[in-house]
Amino acid sequence: MPAISKTINKDLKEERDKVKFNIEEFTNWFYGGSEKVLEKRKIENYFLSDKSLNLETDTSYLSYKEKYEEAIRRSCIVYPKMLKLHQELGGTEEDFRKIMDNLRYTMSAIQKEGNPFMLHFGMFTVTIMNLANDEQLSEWLPKCVNCEILGTYAQTELGHGTFIKKLETTATYDPKTKEFVLNTPTLTAYKWWPGNLGHTVNHAIVMAQLYTKGECCGIQPFIVQIRDLETHKPMPGITVGDIGNKVGFQTVNNGFLAFNNVRIPYKNMLMKSSKLSEDGTFIKPKNAKQNYGTMVFVRVYMIMDVVVNMSRAATIATRYSMVRRQSPINPNDEVEPKIIEHMTQQYKIFPAIAKVIIYKCMADNLRNLYQQITLEGTKGSFERAPELHALSCCLKAVCTNDAAKTTEILRLACGGHGFLNSSGFADNYKNATAAQTYEGENTVMLLQTARFLIKSFTKAKNGEKLTEGVFYLNDFVKRNGKREPFDDSIRGILRAIQAAAAGKISSAWKHIEEKKKFLTVEEATNQTGIELIRCAELHCYVCLLQTGIEEIEQIIKNVSPALREVFKNVLELYAIDNVLNMIGDILQHVDMTNADIDKLQKRLEAVLTFFRSSAIGIVDGFDLSDAVVSSTLGTYDGNVYENIFEAAMKSPLNQEDVNKSFHLYLKPFLKSNL
Ligand SMILES: CCCCC/C=C\C/C=C\C/C=C\C/C=C\C/C=C\CCC(=O)SCCNC(=O)CCNC(=O)[C@H](O)C(C)(C)COP(=O)(O)OP(=O)(O)OC[C@H]1O[C@@H](n2cnc3c(N)ncnc32)[C@H](O)[C@@H]1OP(=O)(O)O
Numbered sequence: 183m184p185a186i187s188k189t190i191n192k193d194l195k196e197e198r199d200k201v202k203f204n205i206e207e208f209t210n211w212f213y214g215g216s217e218k219v220l221e222k223r224k225i226e227n228y229f230l231s232d233k234s235l236n237l238e239t240d241t242s243y244l245s246y247k248e249k250y251e252e253a254i255r256r257s258c259i260v261y262p263k264m265l266k267l268h269q270e271l272g273g274t275e276e277d278f279r280k281i282m283d284n285l286r287y288t289m290s291a292i293q294k295e296g297n298p299f300m301l302h303f304g305m306f307t308v309t310i311m312n313l314a315n316d317e318q319l320s321e322w323l324p325k326c327v328n329c330e331i332l333g334t335y336a337q338t339e340l341g342h343g344t345f346i347k348k349l350e351t352t353a354t355y356d357p358k359t360k361e362f363v364l365n366t367p368t369l370t371a372y373k374w375w376p377g378n379l380g381h382t383v384n385h386a387i388v389m390a391q392l393y394t395k396g397e398c399c400g401i402q403p404f405i406v407q408i409r410d411l412e413t414h415k416p417m418p419g420i421t422v423g424d425i426g427n428k429v430g431f432q433t434v435n436n437g438f439l440a441f442n443n444v445r446i447p448y449k450n451m452l453m454k455s456s457k458l459s460e461d462g463t464f465i466k467p468k469n470a471k472q473n474y475g476t477m478v479f480v481r482v483y484m485i486m487d488v489v490v491n492m493s494r495a496a497t498i499a500t501r502y503s504m505v506r507r508q509s510p511i512n513p514n515d516e517v518e519p520k521i522i523e524h525m526t527q528q529y530k531i532f533p534a535i536a537k538v539i540i541y542k543c544m545a546d547n548l549r550n551l552y553q554q555i556t557l558e559g560t561k562g563s564f565e566r567a568p569e570l571h572a573l574s575c576c577l578k579a580v581c582t583n584d585a586a587k588t589t590e591i592l593r594l595a596c597g598g599h600g601f602l603n604s605s606g607f608a609d610n611y612k613n614a615t616a617a618q619t620y621e622g623e624n625t626v627m628l629l630q631t632a633r634f635l636i637k638s639f640t641k642a643k644n645g646e647k648l649t650e651g652v653f654y655l656n657d658f659v660k661r662n663g664k665r666e667p668f669d670d671s672i673r674g675i676l677r678a679i680q681a682a683a684a685g686k687i688s689s690a691w692k693h694i695e696e697k698k699k700f701l702t703v704e705e706a707t708n709q710t711g712i713e714l715i716r717c718a719e720l721h722c723y724v725c726l727l728q729t730g731i732e733e734i735e736q737i738i739k740n741v742s743p744a745l746r747e748v749f750k751n752v753l754e755l756y757a758i759d760n761v762l763n764m765i766g767d768i769l770q771h772v773d774m775t776n777a778d779i780d781k782l783q784k785r786l787e788a789v790l791t792f793f794r795s796s797a798i799g800i801v802d803g804f805d806l807s808d809a810v811v812s813s814t815l816g817t818y819d820g821n822v823y824e825n826i827f828e829a830a831m832k833s834p835l836n837q838e839d840v841n842k843s844f845h846l847y848l849k850p851f852l853k854s855n856l
Pocket residue numbers: 275278279282300301303304305307308327335337338343344345346347377471474475477478480483484567568571619620621622623626630633634
């Protein structure tokens with residue numbers, strides 16, 4: 183075995199020495215101030231320093247069952263610590279959010295293949311907070327917050343996930359006993375997919391069709407106990423289990439659930455929005471989409487998860503590319519260059535770093551908007567709910583699609599070693615790709631946004647008032663569709679993308695109108711689906727760049743000159759990379775010449791060169807500990823080859839010289855060929 187030295191790799195040190203800005207200043211911005219950074223480090227250390235978590239164990243070698251059991255063991259260490267910390271901090275909802283925000287990073291070190299308790303706070307508790315009336319809240323919230331019970335969110339069925347209205351589980355009100363009777367009438371009505379459901383939780387929010395007085399009143403939320411609190415056996419009439427191996431999320435324990443005449447009390451239907459009187463009279467909610475509130479909440483928070491996911495992947499690829507040396511650029515060069523010297527390598531990695539920063543700005547903004555609009559809802563005003571829905575849908579889709587794509591690009595940037603499980607890319611990719619499907623399949627999400635855009639375009643044409651996020655449609659209508667001249671300032675690039683988005687929306691609108699002459703509006707919309715998806719994506723790029731510009735304009739007023747340069751270049755790289763990637767859409771609606779494109783290409787190359795000396799500072803500034811980065815290629819010390827070697831030594835096959843398969847199969851096989 184070679185001697186393993188663990189000092190900081192000299193190539194990486196050399197890179198760090200070249201960084202011109204204060205990394206801690208960047209970190210302070212990234213986490214919202216120096217106090218928050220200290221708090222984050224304290225919280226992370228509080229969890230990760232717990233030796234009983236055994237974080238050294240490479241869980242990737244465990245069986246499916248062992249992985250689950252280890253994940254539960256770890257969660258049963260983390261959650262009591264979390265509850266204790268919550269009390270120590272003050273016990274408020276804000277303290278809880280603080281811990282949750284930090285755990286988002288920390289958990290990627292503890293539960294690499296998913297958290298078997300994630301649905302408890304993320305959806306079960308949130309639904310109770312959003313949809314329970316005061317009485318229900320005082321009964322259930324303390325039990326949730328103290329983890330006296332564990333719950334999940336059971337909506338999707340074997341036959342339906344997207345089209346919620348057709349879910350088949352029934353909850354029939356029996357006014358004589360003041361109970362609901364839950365049933366699973368068909369195989370396709372089995373609840374299928376809910377996380378943590380299989381063998382972990384003992385309660386679920388069950389979304390079911392409410393029947394009362396012989397009528398169906400649509401999907402409503404019910405709290406159902408599914409396992410005995412003492413024995414953990416399924417409650418009478420309940421069938422529950424695990425749905426089996428998946429592409430990823432192995433320890434999330436996604437499950438199935440069926441009901442056979444399961445009776446639950448009247449008080450278990452959540453009644454803040456829709457209501458049922460004890461005699462069985464249904465009272466419609468003020469806003470029919472209120473019951474979808476938990477999904478909106480999760481979509482909003484998922485953008486934060488994308489930031490965590492992409493910052494990990496970018497950190498790994500950046501550090502590795504500054505340590506790995508290969509392929510001289512001039513054939514006679516004696517010393518091979520760091521692979522980061524190859525321009526194409528920079529192009530794989532640096533735009534990902536810029537995106538982390540822009541997505542972070544967007545995630546914070548979206549969360550503020552969610553809080554404002556939720557507050558308006560509690561006061562009975564739902565005017566801005568469609569805007570939030572439209573924005574959260576396209577961001578969920580575009581950012582999770584991008585997280586999956588970017589992780590794959592960054593894995594490729596690490597060559598053969600990127601393919602090792604120990605590189606950390608596999609877990610990142612599997613988590614990113616799961617997010618493309620859960621909480622609303624991405625195509626479906628984009629079509630929801632497109633629906634809003636088409637409606638907004640009709641309003642613009644009729645001179646009606648638009649919501650702020652789509653004001654740019656007014657400009658397009660005022661220009662009467664005339665092509666936008668190209669101006670290569672950053673705001674000019676934004677205007678070009680706005681023109682492309684508006685132009686695409688206008689074409690899709692026109693094509694729907696044309697098709698409507700022969701088809702129903704829904705058929706015409708379906709036939710225009712491909713264009714509509716692009717409308718939603720382009721609109722999302724507008725929102726991201728606009729937010730990036732507005733945020734960075736503010737940030738640079740408050741940071742040192744050196745960091746100001748970094749942020750300006752982040753914006754430059756993000757904007758130019760974006761516009762070059764959508765040149766086809768731009769050319770349709772903007773007067774852009776070949777010379778303009780050449781100039782943009784040159785600016786791309788120039789900004790990559792600037793990033794060459796800043797990239798390591800930025801990824802170090804993400805302040806991800808080695809445990810969170812969880813990669814042989816991405817440790818802070820850059821000792822890549824030593825890490826890879828050590829990780830290989832953990833392979834179960836390397837624990838013995840000769841594996842028994844030699845005697846059982848290989849030897850007889852080889853002998854038979856003699
Ligand atoms: C103690 C403190 C706790 C604090 C906790 C803090 C932190 C927690 C941390 C993080 C949380 C993060 C993670 C959570 C953990 C886990 C997540 C893991 C797994 C995910 C779980 C799931 O996947 S759950 C299942 C999700 N399922 C879906 O997303 C289904 C997708 N389908 C739909 O959303 C809908 O069916 C639809 C939108 C596609 C269509 O709806 P439908 O009602 O059939 O449609 P229409 O009648 O045609 O109406 C469309 C109409 O309604 C508008 N609309 C639709 N949805 C909304 C909405 N949500 N809000 C507002 N408006 C909406 C739509 O725009 C249309 O309007 P118009 O008719 O006016 O055009």
